[in-house]
Structures are given as C-alpha cells and as structure tokens.
C-alpha cells in the first residue's frame with residue numbers, strides 16, 4: 001500500500017496514524033528546561049536525536065499545542081526564555097517517571113518534583129538534570145527552526161542544542177565502554193509501545 005500524508009494518515013486497514021510506528025525505534029529526548037521564573041520543566045520528546053558529533057549537537061521537536069492555552073509547549077517556551085536544556089537518558093528503571101512527565105500539567109508546575117525525581121545542579125547551564133539519569137547532556141540552544149505547521153495551524157519547532165557538558169555515571173561504564181546492557185535504555189515505538197535495549201550485535205565495517 002501507499003498513501004499521501006496530506007490526504008490521510010489513516011487509510012484502511014490502518015486503524016491509527018501509523019507514522020510513529022514507521023520511524024522506530026526512536027530515542028527518548030527527556031528534556032529538562034527552566035523558565036525565567038525559575039520553574040523547572042521536564043518532558044519526553046521522541047522526535048529527538050543526536051545530529052552531530054563534532055561538535056556534539058542534539059535536537060528535539062515540540063509539536064502542536066499546549067493543551068492548557070493552545071500556545072506552544074512549555075519546554076519550547078522555556079528555551080525561548082532561557083536558551084539552555086538538559087537531555088536525560090531514560091532507562092528502564094525510570095520508565096514510569098518518564099511517562100508521568102508527559103502529563104499536560106499547567107505551566108508553573110515543576111514536573112521533575114511532580115514525578116518524584118530529585119534534581120541535580122547542572123555544571124554549565126541553568127536547568128537541572130535528573131539526578132537518577134545515568135547519562136545527561138547539558139546543552140546551549142544553537143537554533144530554533146520553524147517546521148511546517150500542523151493541519152490546524154499549530155506550530156512545530158525543532159530545537160537544536162550544542163552539548164557543553166557530558167555526565168556519565170561511573171556505574172554506566174564497564175571495561176572502558178558505555179555498558180548498554182547495564183543501562184537498559186528505553187526507545188519509543190509506535191502507539192503506546194516501547195523497546196528496552198537488552199541485546200545487541202556488532203558489525204565491523206568493510207573498510
């Protein structure tokens with residue numbers, strides 16, 4: 001089958017929009033930000049990825065409306081006010097907390113505290129990181145890119161950040177390498193489904 005997404009995203013026999021189940025698995029951008037009022041925000045963004053290694057840069061996309069006032073999502077508003085964010089690695093042990101921080105709380109609610117997570121002060125940026133996250137990247141916003149708006153005129157924005165400090169917990173390192181099996185990172189599949197990384201293969205390059 002094939003279909004034109006400008007016409008429909010639910011052609012039969014698909015019962016739901018399949019898009020997030022097509023490009024998968026996606027890493028979870030668990031992003032902490034802070035507003036100019038000093039209130040911390042934490043939310044998961046699976047339109048997220050590392051986009052450059054030298055210098056290291058990551059991006060997340062805030063899509064559509066804030067359910068409370070129809071404006072931009074709080075993470076986006078915060079980086080417009082304080083252009084810094086922290087990416088926190090979501091591992092299996094943090095899955096419930098990550099999911100809890102996707103709730104559409106009104107602006108002004110500290111979602112890190114609401115999810116029962118302690119903050120740890122960042123080294124170079126104002127937003128704190130999640131203390132229990134075993135990897136965290138402190139970022140300074142490099143650019144906010146306008147993407148085409150949604151069908152009903154809401155904004156889509158890609159926030160690109162340059163990594164200025166990297167945190168890795170000692171326990172995440174085995175034999176001089178990041179131990180993915182110990183970390184058990186979460187990735188987003190489609191619908192309400194997630195992958196947990198508990199296996200991998202190694203392929204050496206041909207040249």
Ligand SMILES: Cc1cc2nc3c(=O)[nH]c(=O)nc-3n(C[C@H](O)[C@H](O)[C@H](O)COP(=O)(O)O)c2cc1C
Pocket residue numbers: 028041042043044045046047048061062063064066072073074075076098099101102103104105188
């Ligand atoms: C795993 C997961 C991934 C998500 N990815 C995105 C995303 O890429 N873009 C987006 O706009 N919302 C995404 N959401 C929904 C946001 O987390 C949700 O709208 C949240 O309330 C936004 O918070 P904020 O307004 O505090 O920034 C995702 C939710 C979950 C559970």
